[in-house]
Amino acid sequence: MILITDLSRIERTFDRSIITLGNFDGVHMGHQELVRMVIRRAKETGAASMVVTFRPHPLKILAPEKCPPLISIYEEKIRLFEKLGIDVLVKIPFTVEFAAMTPEDFVKNILCDSLGAKEIFVGYNYRFGKGRKGDVKTLRALGERYGFTVREVEQISLDGEVISSTKIRHLLREGDVEHAAKLLGRTYAITGIVVRGDGRGKGLGFPTANIAPKHAIIPSHGVYAVRLFVRDRLYDGIANIGMRPTFDKKALAIEVHVFDFNEDVYGEDISLYFIRKIREEKKFGSVEALVGQIRTDIGAAKGILALRPSDEAVTI
Numbered sequence: 001m002i003l004i005t006d007l008s009r010i011e012r013t014f015d016r017s018i019i020t021l022g023n024f025d026g027v028h029m030g031h032q033e034l035v036r037m038v039i040r041r042a043k044e045t046g047a048a049s050m051v052v053t054f055r056p057h058p059l060k061i062l063a064p065e066k067c068p069p070l071i072s073i074y075e076e077k078i079r080l081f082e083k084l085g086i087d088v089l090v091k092i093p094f095t096v097e098f099a100a101m102t103p104e105d106f107v108k109n110i111l112c113d114s115l116g117a118k119e120i121f122v123g124y125n126y127r128f129g130k131g132r133k134g135d136v137k138t139l140r141a142l143g144e145r146y147g148f149t150v151r152e153v154e155q156i157s158l159d160g161e162v163i164s165s166t167k168i169r170h171l172l173r174e175g176d177v178e179h180a181a182k183l184l185g186r187t188y189a190i191t192g193i194v195v196r197g198d199g200r201g202k203g204l205g206f207p208t209a210n211i212a213p214k215h216a217i218i219p220s221h222g223v224y225a226v227r228l229f230v231r232d233r234l235y236d237g238i239a240n241i242g243m244r245p246t247f248d249k250k251a252l253a254i255e256v257h258v259f260d261f262n263e264d265v266y267g268e269d270i271s272l273y274f275i276r277k278i279r280e281e282k283k284f285g286s287v288e289a290l291v292g293q294i295r296t297d298i299g300a301a302k303g304i305l306a307l308r309p310s311d312e313a314v315t316i
Contacts, residue, residue, distance in 0.1 A: 005093070017047055018038050030155070071172075194209045195211070223241075223281070227273040229272075230271075236260075237258040238278075
């Protein structure tokens with residue numbers, strides 16, 4: 001896959017491209033189907049398949065207070081598009097100057113002159129250009145002028161349920177990671193750095209890795225069966241997300257107890273895959289009661305994970 005992050009430094013000319021445009025937060029099942037349409041059409045016509053997206057999310061520049069927390073981080077989106085098999089990924093830097101570009105200038109100067117658009121696939125509610133004045137009707141009119149076809153794609157559903165990034169964000173906030181995974185087409189994961197905690201887990205007999213996440217969306221407080229990808233291997237484990245009320249803590253913590261693992265990974269990047277929520281976070285009357293519950297939770301997590309293939313976590 002070719003990654004373009006600076007339109008002024010494109011090293012090759014694209015004569016024929018089949019393009020889809022959007023923010024693609026989450027690269028969920030709906031986005032994936034749209035990308036597959038583009039790839040199929042590109043193969044039929046001998047053109048390059050291309051995704052055009054933006055960094056950062058336009059709302060971070062235009063209306064930061066309205067920008068939703070993003071499901072995917074930058075590096076993750078690149079990996080997901082590459083795995084889908086797209087030929088070219090264009091990540092346009094979204095700036096105030098870029099936002100001032102008219103719909104026609106965006107289409108002519110970027111999509112046609114720079115990227116060689118011959119067909120463009122967009123969602124039914126796609127808007128673009130200064131003040132979001134451009135829509136699908138605008139795009140069709142410009143296509144007649146500059147020689148490309150527009151294919152409007154209706155909102156995609158799965159088993160009768162409309163797939164959307166907004167819906168997935170809601171599910172994750174509610175802790176329904178299994179339902180979110182169905183719409184994402186993969187297990188939801190956060191990437192983060194292992195940081196030092198207060199060592200309390202080790203003192204209880206269950207050493208934990210404390211994660212400082214790079215992702216904006218953290219599933220709701222509670223205990224989860226998880227898989228941890230560290231040093232190129234997947235491990236089973238259990239994670240607690242919350243404020244640790246038994247010890248009257250006030251700061252959010254993400255603590256992971258990894259089964260059959262006893263290595264020092266402080267300062268390393270890991271990915272944490274949320275398989276299923278086991279229970280809500282709660283305050284225990286004693287340390288002994290907490291330890292007993294942890295043992296029960298570990299048994300539940302092992303039962304859940306035994307029924308889930310390890311490679312399922314990274315499926316797109």
